[in-house]
Structure formats: C-alpha cells, structure tokens
Amino acid sequence: MSSQAFSAPGKALLAGGYLVLDPQYKSYVTALSSRMHAVLHSTVSTNVEIRRVKVSSPQFKEGEWVYNIKGNDYYQSGAINEINERRNPFLEATISTVLTYIQPKDNFDIDITIYSDSAYHSQDGTTVSKSNNGQKKFLYHTKPIMEVPKTGMGSSAGLVTVVTTALLAYFNNIKDIDESTKNIIHNCSQIAHCYAQKKIGSGFDVAAAVFGSIIYKRFQPSLIENILSNKASNEEVQQLVNSSWDFVHDQCALPPHIRLLMGDIEGGSETPKLVSKVLQWKKDKPDESDPLYKALDTANQKLIGVLSDLHNLYKQDPVSYTSHIDSEVTTELSQTILDIRHNLQKLTKLSGAEIEPETQTKLLDNCRNLQGSFGGVVPGAGGYDAICLLVKDDSVNTIVRSTATNPRFQNVTWLNLHEEAQGVRTENVVDYDGLK
Ligand SMILES: Nc1ncnc2c1ncn2[C@@H]1O[C@H](COP(=O)(O)OP(=O)(O)O)[C@@H](O)[C@H]1O
Ligand SMILES: C[C@@](O)(CCOP(=O)(O)OP(=O)(O)O)CC(=O)O
Secondary structure, eight states: OEEEEEEEEEEEEEEOTTGGGSTTOOEEEEEEEEEEEEEEEEEOOOSTTOEEEEEEOTTSBTOEEEEEEOSSOTTSTTSEEETTOOOOHHHHHHHHHHHHHHOOOSOEEEEEEEEEOGGGBOOTTOEEEEOTTSSOEEEEOSSBGGGSOBOSSOHHHHHHHHHHHHHHHHHHTOOSOOHHHHHHHHHHHHHHHHHHHTSOOOOHHHHHHHHOSEEEEOOOTHHHHHHHTTOOOHHHHHHHHHSOOOOEEEEOOOOTTEEEEEEEESSOOOHHHHHHHHHHHHHHOHHHHHHHHHHHHHHHHHHHHHHHHHHHHHHHOHHHHHHHHHHHTTSHHHHHHHHHHHHHHHHHHHHOOOSSOHHHHHHHHHHHTSTTEEEEEOOTTOSSSEEEEEEEGGGHHHHHHHHHTOGGGTTEEEOSOOBOOOOSEEEOGGGGTTOO
C-alpha cells in the first residue's frame, strides 16, 4: 500500500473582480491559510476487474462517493459510475479529466480522504477532531455538504486541485511538486473545474489553489470550449494539458507587517447573478462601462504597484520601513484602496448589481477608521458575503477585540485566517492519523 497527502489554499480576490473575466486585465489574488487536503491510499489490485476511486469527505454527512470506472472515454456518460448514484460534479469531472490525460493501462484501487480547514464553511453546530500528533484539526458537520453554508473561499477549486494532484501523483509517481508539475496540475484542474460547472469562469480560484498568492491574468476561454461541448478527442485533451497556456500567474505576497483580515458578513450574495448583471450592462452600455473599467483597472494596478513599492522599501531599509507604514495609514495605500472602492461604488450604481451596497459602504467606512487599518474592500464579486481589510500586523488583536462589542460591527465575524502564499504542496501523511 502507498500513501501520500497534499493540500491547496483558499483565496480572496483583493482587486480585479469582474475585470478578471477579461484576459486583458490583471488581478491581485491572495492565498489563504484555510486549505483543502487530500490523503491518498492505494492498494495494488490483484482483482483483474477493479478500476475504482473512492472519495470520502468525513466532515459531512453522506460524504462518500465510490466510483467504478469503465472503458477509456472518461467524459462519456456511464464511464464514471457512483455506486449509490450520489452526485458530486467536481469529483466526477476531476476523475474524468485526469484519467483522460493519463489513460491508465493497469487496474487501480484508490482511496482519497478529503479534509477542509474550518474557514471554508459556516462553523455552526460543528464538533472538532484532532489527529494523533495534534498537527491537524478539522470541524465536523451534521449535514450533507450541499446543505452547509459556504464562506466563499473557493472550496470547489481547492477540492478539484488537491484531488487532481493526488491522482496525478499516484499515476505518474510524483513525489515533489515542481513548477512543471504545477502547470500540469493547473491545466487539468482548470479543465475539470470548468467541465463540472459547465461554464468557463476566470479561473483565478483554481490558479490560486495551484500557485498560491498571484498576480493573475486569465487564459483564453477558447482553449476549453471544445472539451465543454464534448468535441475534443482524448489526444486533444492530452495535448491541451501538456501545452503551455498563455496566462499570468506571477508570485506575490502582502508586504511585511501588513496582514489581511477577512470578515464574514451575515447574509450572502449569488456570484453568478451579479456577474450576469454586470456583463449585460457592459454589453448594453459600452459608453458607461468602457471608461469605468479603465478607471477601475488603473486603481487596481496602482494597488499592485503600491504593494510592490512597499516590498522594495523593506528590502532597502527594514527599520525605516516600519515607521513608514505607520505614517502610511493615512496615505498612499489607504487612498488606493479608497479609489478602488469609489469605482466599485460606481459600478454598483451603473450596473444595478449590488457589488458594494450601501450597508457594506458604511461598514467599510467604519473599518477604515479603525486604529491600524489601511481600509478594505468587498472581495471578489462583492455583495453581502464578506469584507477584506488590510491592517498592520500589531493591530489585528485590538481590531478584533474592539469591534466585538461595537454595534457598528455586529454583522461581522472575523475569520481566523491569514495569508499563506504557498500553493499546492505535499503534506505528511502521519499528520492526519487518528482523525475521525
Ligand atoms: N470538503 C468537500 N468534500 C467534498 N466535496 C466538496 C468539498 N468542498 C467542496 N466540495 C464540492 O464543491 C461544491 C461547492 O462548490 P461551489 O458551489 O463552486 O462553492 P465554492 O464557491 O466554495 O467553490 C460542493 O457542493 C461539493 O460538490
Ligand atoms: C466576479 C468574478 O470576477 C470574481 C468572483 O469572485 P468570488 O471570490 O466572489 O467568487 P465565488 O467564490 O465564486 O463567489 C467572477 C470570476 O472571476 O469568475
């Protein structure tokens, strides 16, 4: 029996919501300490007939999918059969894509156990389980995954990425995840994620799960169109996975002493509805949308520039850097964040999509005035889901404490999260021993 474990991070899109759907704009994505994990065990099957992948997700009721696999056209219906007819489109698409790419000759009997860190889902009514050596701790829900509210960290992108990694590692005997392996993982995961959703999104969540914190410019959607309409042959899928995609994923990280603080907001928004409203408005009113997209992009690029300048400043002189960011609170970084917000407020007004609605504007204005805060934005598609602040590292505890009893912040739950810039990585299998 062989065993391996992997994890991939969740994400927050700090700058570039909506624009990132278009390959001409760069966005800024922060990878988070909340990660999705996959632990793989495999037995060499002596049974000539067995080609099986079992996926367990023990934190959720009915979290078990057992797939028997037939033939070698893995996107055909009937090729990937769940024995209890349970659906998990993201697992089905991941298994189909990796098997199409690998075309395994031998039998296989693979068990994958999924664990997700606590910030991906609402924590209400959960119980904790710790591994024997105390390295891993996960929350267990009483309901099936479909019924547990999400926080918007990108659970499906994390799932697709770690399961893709585990399967590729098994079939290709991978021990270390180097850059070229990451590209294969990325391409397979993007294809699988689009296939599961039956649409081609911007892919920033999958790219962050693979590469970690990144400045991201999307791939051309046309790359995947044929696969979605089941028009691609197995060879075409293999060539696409092996080819070099034209997209940007430059490694980045927040500057020293600057921390990200994510607040979960009571209430929620549906990203697809917001996206279709914005895209419809963009199509109908180019005279309004063209200049606004340009202005928003200018503010986004300014943020990327200011963060990079802060890194350079630290490199040159770490001592004066610290006093600089103290005075910075009222200056460039917070002004740039405000510029982004003003443009998102305009976008809200003109498109009619509630991206930075009034209650979020009030909340973000209050957050801006907190001691040690550079201000914050509605991340990603915005709406009523979350807020994302940049704050000085030594202010985090004070902010969390001072807002806890303040009625202005009563809708906010600060998530126990920080940036963890590293993308998909190997983990120690023993760290998961003893979990429920
Ligand atoms: N821990 C998990 N175990 C099994 N499946 C999961 C897990 N996390 C996410 N998924 C799959 O991803 C789906 C959620 O995907 P999606 O609606 O795109 O949410 P998100 O925005 O968090 O990615 C779930 O319904 C399930 O199919
Ligand atoms: C609007 C978008 O550009 C960004 C959405 O970012 P979120 O982080 O809000 O995403 P979800 O987790 O799917 O809700 C759409 C996209 O890029 O696909």
